[in-house]
Amino acid sequence: MLQEIQEFGSHAIEIYDYLMAGCDPRIKGYLLMQSPFPMTTILLCYLFFALYLGPRIMANRRPFQLKEAMIVYNFFLVALSLYIVYEFMMSGWATTYTWRCDIIDTSHSPQALRMVQVAWLFWFSKIIELMDTIFFVLRKKHSQITFLHIFHHSFMPWTWWWGASYAPGGIGSFHAMVNSSVHVVMYFYYGLSAAGPRFQKYLWWKKYMTAIQLTQFVLISLHATQYYFMDSCDYQFPVIIHLIWMYGTFFFVLFSNFWVQAYVKGKRLPKQNIKQCQNGTAVYTNGKTHENRNGINHGATMSNGSAHHENGSAHMGKMKKA
Template sequence: MTTVLHDAADYYTWMVENGDPRTDPWFLVYSPLPIFVLFVLYVLLCVYGPRVMEKRQPFNLKTIIIPYNFALVGLSAYMFYEFLVTAWLSGYSLKCQPVDYSTNDLPMRMARVCWWFFFSKVIELMDTVFFIMRKKSNQVTFLHVYHHCTMIINWWLGVKYVAGGQPFFLAMLNSFIHTVMYLYYGMAAIGPHMQKYLWWKRYLTSMQLMQFVAILTHTTVNFFSDCDFPQGFNIAVMAYMVSLIILFGNFYYQEYVKRARQKKQ
């Protein structure tokens, strides 16, 4: 037992001391403990939140949810712009892009938007809080919880160790998709009369799937090229994208293909 604790302490020390010195001072980055605590609290919320709300009336959060969604539209659009412009100005390569750990203007600009992308995933945990408070626990699915949990962990690792370089493509695409997604959520939150303008929900899911395929392709190309980027991160991203393609693909099939067949029958 003592050996296990000693090894865990050594590993923790290695984790905190071998990060990117540029991002270590930034909020929530230096130590994994705050994100680990947030992860545990989030899982407990998903398990016990619906039970707490079971005998309560749903909260009317319209005045909070509408500005929340449109604020995330703005943040996501800003991040997409920053990733795109900074990568373009830096001459980023889609085939192979190592991390520039210097403190020059463009590498720091890329590192900062990577942090904002990570922090946006922390903010987006509020999606689940709102679902539970409104007693829409049917939307707190395994896919929903898995995606939110893994994104905060994955991007803590990203900002801690590889803030820039190869991951820019994933974050840039995801920022664009989330701009569209939160626009949809914001319009839907305004009221039922907006439904006639939201016919494109199915295409939003299709865009998400295409995003995962594009990221998987991008990472696979990098994996098989002679590139100075950690292969462990490439393997993790590839495995993660496969899991999301399976889960989102199943959602698409259940929601749009299977349900359409049942309606016809």
């Protein structure tokens, strides 16, 4: 038994050494890129906190407001995403790339090194975006922590670490540029949402956010699909193309399901409001309730023309007592 364990460990080390030997040496000097273990540890801690530790810590505590922190956070990501898009464009997509079979420039030219840098920056932005979920937990918006949310926030940084390590640039970086473009719009929306009710009149386009995300997955899949119809393409890591195609298709299905549940079946009304309606209590929310990923609920319960915000459990308790 001990010998088998030793043989397994020896084979595992050999596989690990083989995988690390294939990584691009130009990116190994960047933060957290020397080994996949620090990145994996961060993601495991994230999952542990989001799914277990955080909810237990907040179980008997009042939710944090964090309004100012969320405003700064969201608009910081707007600026970061804009910068990432610009760097991807200047590193090849708006200069030397053909938007078809674009291989990885493995040289040490300024433009090639610029692409390596923005590939790392895009990956690191996914680590920063784990704060989306932390805000949910601290504000006790547990309904927002769905399978789609958790899977997207953990799957993207884990897979992109390998993508940036092996293939920083070329045809495989298209989806990163598109994703960052979408995040400019997305986090701008969340920043306005966090800023307060006075900005509600500017947030009528929330429904189109999901449409924009669906469009990005269509573009990503179509761009990857053309690889299969080329007579020849010397892209160095075809497996990256296969994974990108599967990524675009899989997330298109997940976000399509969200679209159906949210906008076709109308399951966006909070359970509390549904119960109130069933008990004969009038609730006026201007026809809709606004929520965003940072946990801001912009629906207002109106009584005699004045808005009031109450804890869900306390409100239901008063109703029962009445």
